[in-house]
Amino acid sequence: MSEPALAGVLTEDDVQALTRLNATYIDCVVTADADRFATILADDFVCSHPDGSLLDRDEFLRRTRSAARLQSMTIDDVRIRVLGSVAVIHARTTYVLGDGRRGAGRYTDVWALRGGAWLAVAAHVTRLA
Numbered sequence: 494m495s496e497p498a499l500a501g502v503l504t505e506d507d508v509q510a511l512t513r514l515n516a517t518y519i520d521c522v523v524t525a526d527a528d529r530f531a532t533i534l535a536d537d538f539v540c541s542h543p544d545g546s547l548l549d550r551d552e553f554l555r556r557t558r559s560a561a562r563l564q565s566m567t568i569d570d571v572r573i574r575v576l577g578s579v580a581v582i583h584a585r586t587t588y589v590l591g592d593g594r595r596g597a598g599r600y601t602d603v604w605a606l607r608g609g610a611w612l613a614v615a616a617h618v619t620r621l622a
Contacts, residue, residue, distance in 0.1 A: 507575050511604060514611055515571065515582050518602065523566050523588075527557040535605065535612040543598070543620045564589035578606040597621045 514533055521530040531554055538550040548556065566588040574581045582602045589595050603615040 507580070508573060510611055511573050511575070511580050511582060512571075514604065514613070515568075515573070515584070515602070518613065519566055519568055519586075521557070523563045525557055525560040525562050527554045530554060530557055533613055535607065535614045538612075538614055538616075540616040540618070543618055561591040564591060564593070580604040580606075580611065 517529070517533055520526070521533075534550050534553070536550060538553065540548045540553050542548065566586055568584045568586050571582065571584040580603070582604065583599070585597070585599050587595070587597045598618060598620040600619070601617045602613055604611045605614045
C-alpha cells in the first residue's frame with residue numbers, strides 16, 4: 494500500500510490521477526507520441542537512459558518523434574508513492590519492439606504537482622539483460 498503523503502493523506506484522487514498519467518506515459522512510449530508526451534512533461538523534465546545519457550525535455554521529445562513504435566509494452570509491479578507535492582512511480586516492463594525483439598526493464602518516474610496538475614519532472618530507465 495502507498496505511504497501517506499507528507500502534507501496529508503494520500504487520496505484516491507491522487508492514486509487515480511497518477512495511475513492514468515502512468516498509463517498515458519507508457520502509451521506515449523509505445524506509440525512514439527511526442528505531441529501527447531509534451532502535455533504531461535514539465536518544462537524542466539530530464540530523463541536518464543540505459544546508455545547513461547541524460548536528456549532534457551526537448552531532446553527527449555526529439556528522440557521520441559524519431560523512434561519506431563513498439564508492438565507492445567506491459568507493466569507490472571507498479572508502485573506509486575506520493576510525498577507531499579511529489580510522487581514517485583516505479584514499475585517493471587516487458588516489451589516487444591517493432592521488429593519483434595523482446596526486452597524487459599524497470600523505470601522510475603518522478604512527478605510534481607504544479608499549478609494543480611501532476612507533471613513528469615524526471616525519469617530513469619533501465620534494461621534487463
